[in-house]
Amino acid sequence: MSPILFYGVPEGCSFGSIVALEWSGLPYRLCRVEMPEMVSGDDYLRINPVGETPSLLLDDGRVISESMAILQHIGARTIGSGRGFVQGSEDFDRLNQMLAFLNTTFFKAFGPLWYAFEHALEPHEKQTLAAYGIAAVEKAHYTLERLLDSREWLVGNGPSLAEAYFVGIARWNDFHKVVDRSQFPSLHRLYERMQQQPAVRFAHAIEHRQEAKSSGAFLGEVALTEAIGLLKQAA
Structure with missing residues (x-):
């Protein structure tokens, strides 16, 4: 099987x-x-x-x-x-650190927006969740832009497992229309580059x-x- x-x-x-x-x-x-x-x-x-x-x-x-x-x-x-690295190596630690950031901070930032989208709420509740989510998504994008530090890739010299996970989460911004990704040049280039994979x-x-x-x-x-x-x- x-x-x-x-x-x-x-x-x-x-x-x-x-x-x-x-x-x-x-x-x-x-x-x-x-x-x-x-x-x-x-x-x-x-x-x-x-x-x-x-x-x-x-x-x-x-x-x-x-x-x-x-x-x-x-x-x-x-x-x-x-794509993956030997546990205990420097590359593995960098990959694990980046995956952890994407899995918590970057992923979690969209949580309020998904909740507001999927549940029947009062208008003021949706507005509050949306405001909270927008602020979190903006902050997560700024942070990831700093982590990229003008590099082409999140980890190493080519697309790794971190990029695979990143592209599946980053597309949520297209769904919720939160930020103009072009404000984050390195992140934007990475996202566009991944679309060609x-x-x-x-x-x-x-x-x-x-x-x-x-x-x-x-x-x-x-x-x-x-x-x-x-x-x-x-x-």
């Missing part, structure tokens, strides 16, 4: 894990999880009791959840590719159910019910 990545739509942060798997060259399949309906349903909760995507069902029946854990798992299997184009096409050309080892999509059956067999 090849690993199955459960990815959330629309606009799931699992986007970065799809990009990373494409880069890895490892065989994998995908399972589409509609949010919020399917992700909180009983079937998916059997995969991930937290009720969030992404989750990665491994060929031995184990399930890994949380983007950072999945990305580091992929990185550990592709050391030497420039075949793996990023593939992930976009998968999410939007368009024709998707894999440059990796994508083996197709499976339904959630089929994935649960495979999980039972592996148990």
